[in-house]
Amino acid sequence: MASIREVAKRAGVAACTVSRVMNGTASVAPETRKKIEYAMRELDYIPNELARGMFRQRAGIVAMLVPSIRHPFFASLADCIENQLFFRGYKLMLCSTSGETEREREYLGFLKSNIVDGIIMAVSSLDREEYAALEKPVVMLDYYVNDSIPLVTADHRMGGKLAAEEFIRNGCRLVLHLCDEEKADRVVSFESHLELERILGEHGIESRRISISWNSPDMEVYTEEARRLLREYPEADGVMAADMVAAAFVNAALESGKKVPGEFCAVAFDGTYAADMNGRELTSVVQPVEKMAEKVVEIMARLLEKQRPKETDVRIPVTLRYGKTT
């Protein structure tokens, strides 16, 4: 491979000047820059990826922050986003915050420097200002920062409505729904819970919000918790929860001798592969991960090309998929 010295010789400049062009650290006359770029192409000079990244001001990497790689929803979404990015010539750097605020901040501090071209945020435990200060293309998945940072999300309000209607159809009287209450005022996804409560309330159906942390998916923990809650609310006849939690409730309800459906209904929220593993597919509100991934990457690609995104607040419709639990 050609060296930087050969490039300099061919271009008729000093090696230092080539360095400067590559680094972007100092101004170089446009025609000199052109000469150097021409010489590089002629000699098929390939600096290493880092140098090329600096040269093009592009690393070719987009980061995505998730609360957990293992969580079926984030795993599915990351899988689709990785795929979409790959076809556009970008690589994915997947970072897991374990749901911890400090870890999210540390990752962002690392990413803020020039290591990645853009950041996709599937977590949002920091303040608006910290996201607004990122100074590089950002797409948020569940949190509104400001009008200039695009937000792509499933239509959670619609999800809450579809679930509520299903509980009404099934004649439920007391529906438990599991959420992360700390995030009530922050995240778009919480709208599903508000809408569920609103519609059930209008129909005189009781509902109970139950706070649960779901960042470290563990069936044993979930099942134990489901058993406990079914003892605490023996009259509960419906549950809305993330796939694995909903599966745990179905298992616990069956264990306690309840008929599912009939005496107990479950609507899983997310509808990933985890909602199907039960042998009795869970009725699910399906988040359209492929469409979401497509939209996220389409917007990110435009931002990376310094174009304005066509939309900055995208809510993608969800669907209800019938399983064997309603």
Added chain:
Amino acid sequence: MASIREVAKRAGVAACTVSRVMNGTASVAPETRKKIEYAMRELDYIPNELARGMFRQRAGIVAMLVPSIRHPFFASLADCIENQLFFRGYKLMLCSTSGETEREREYLGFLKSNIVDGIIMAVSSLDREEYAALEKPVVMLDYYVNDSIPLVTADHRMGGKLAAEEFIRNGCRLVLHLCDEEKADRVVSFESHLELERILGEHGIESRRISISWNSPDMEVYTEEARRLLREYPEADGVMAADMVAAAFVNAALESGKKVPGEFCAVAFDGTYAADMNGRELTSVVQPVEKMAEKVVEIMARLLEKQRPKETDVRIPVTLRYGKTT
């Protein structure tokens, strides 16, 4: 923030020389280098991460190639590895090859350049030579390349033995086991199948190897396939397969009216959270993902510090976890 010119001025050298030190593109006298480094520290000069990466010859990133982010085993392992790397100050770049050889090659081409410090390979569809040529720290997870590239893996032979013994205890007569036959001669994990066959054979128990691609986990596909295989082998009374596939077999067996266990047994291989979602926890050979992650990252950290790893062929014992399917 201080500029490169201020650093040069403070160090009493030309800006070009600072560039050269940062780029490592040309030799600079040691005392000049020291002067520059000192000036940088004094002025709190922070070049962007890319530049720093070049300067330190370290990006702070370790890549991991997996066949699928969604696959419960790889998701669990990646989650643990990310965690371990994070505590050592490294970030994970997770790349999914979708099980495609060309994509694996493209990723490696990208990573070969200086963008990451090391590579953890949980896929291995290329030739040994291609891995040997990577010229940066590599840890393999399921494929022996040569004595200088460390291999960390679960003890799959032991896994096959534990599963075989469990089928024997359960009085099985025909055991199906699902594997990716194309990889029979390549991957360490195939040893579980060979050992299962060997031990069952010694006990006069029949076994059938069935080839399946499991890179895109999809319960619907698996369940359809399980139904078909149970029709094709009506006398089958046991199955060993990856968690989700084993779960699909249990569902299909129950559907067809078989008692599980009793008339049909299942041993899931991996023992991730996916083996628990069934409400009838699957008896599982558990791959110790946390210990594997610890070992992988410990070895990678040593390689990154230019130290020899203490071990280069690590097989971590697996365990049998009893569930409700044997």
